[in-house]
Amino acid sequence: APVEQHVVDQVGSYGYQLNRIIDFLKVAVDDGIVKGKNEREKSVVNNFVTLAEKTDQAAREFKGEVTEESVQRLLQGLRRLRQSDHERYERLVSELRQALRSEALPK
Secondary structure, three states, X not given: OHHHHHHHHXXXXXXXXXXXXXXXXXXXXXXXXXXXXXXXXXXXXXXXXHHHHHHHHXXXXXXXXXXXXXXXXXXXXXXXXXXXXXXXXXXXXXXXHHHHHHHHXXX
């Protein structure tokens, strides 16, 4: 444990370290250095690409950026709300429509 704490103190959190590794591997995948040759290897590479995309998305969302995935989650939540609380669903949809109309107007 003391060695691990020293590494974290000197280098950065495990999340920071993992992000550096993910960034490097993304470059390797994009450059074609890491290619899946058989189905298992292709699956491993695809799983890594998915992980990298999700970590980027999570970081953007944490910073307050709106992503396509966050909008899709909002839509899924609205669909569930329509089933469980139709009145609240209608109120929120009305608010969204009004906001979209006001945003569509020239500024």
